[in-house]
Amino acid sequence: MIVNAADIPLWAAVAVAFFLLVGATLALIGAIGFVRLPTFYERIHAPTLGTSWGIGGIMVASMIFFSVAASRIAIHEILIGIFVTVTTPITFMLLARAALHRDRAEQNGKAPDKHTGSERAEG
Amino acid sequence: MSAIIIFTAVAIAQLMLAAAMALASIRMFRGPRAQDRIIGLDTLYINAMLLLVTFGIGTGRVIYFEAALVIGMLGFVATVALAKFLMRGEVIE
Numbered sequence: 001m002i003v004n005a006a007d008i009p010l011w012a013a014v015a016v017a018f019f020l021l022v023g024a025t026l027a028l029i030g031a032i033g034f035v036r037l038p039t040f041y042e043r044i045h046a047p048t049l050g051t052s053w054g055i056g057g058i059m060v061a062s063m064i065f066f067s068v069a070a071s072r073i074a075i076h077e078i079l080i081g082i083f084v085t086v087t088t089p090i091t092f093m094l095l096a097r098a099a100l101h102r103d104r105a106e107q108n109g110k111a112p113d114k115h116t117g118s119e120r121a122e123g
Numbered sequence: 124m125s126a127i128i129i130f131t132a133v134a135i136a137q138l139m140l141a142a143a144m145a146l147a148s149i150r151m152f153r154g155p156r157a158q159d160r161i162i163g164l165d166t167l168y169i170n171a172m173l174l175l176v177t178f179g180i181g182t183g184r185v186i187y188f189e190a191a192l193v194i195g196m197l198g199f200v201a202t203v204a205l206a207k208f209l210m211r212g213e214v215i216e
Contacts (some may be wrong), residue, residue: 003183006126013125017132020177024136024143027170031143034166035150040158043150047166050143050173058136058173062188065129065180077176077188080195084169087199091165094206099158101210 003069023057133181168198
């Protein structure tokens, strides 16, 4: 199925362009932060901008575009959105635990301190 | 008019996503340790997936959605396997 971009009304075109640019800008900001932040435990936060509303904005734009152009509800892009939203915390928590394990095993001083319950009660 | 708006937005979004992919691959090649490289790969495939969906909006074809879905699923499995390898030293015990 091929749809023509000239067929869709102006309001839908403006909405599609807005959500596309929001999503792409957030993905770019996440990548810039990913390159510039100094340590691994800070860097792991930056790409989640792209995987939360970067994905969300572009998928909403795609849903609006194909729904309006084909004159029926086409929301299969929500599959990608749900899948990435569910799987990104899993991968990043696994990676952060692996990095913590490696830093603590090497004792190179890069790992954050352990916070146990007794320390938190004193502080 | 609406075609001009959509094509301009798609072109700008493609440039931004390509820049994001370039930054992620910089971190993937330079990253000081293995976990930085793995997150670089993760960011790279997420941005490639977004670029494919954007390309699908630009050309008006639905087929790119399926390619993006496959990239998302295989990328998740690859990143989890690499994280498991960093944690334990082997993937399947």
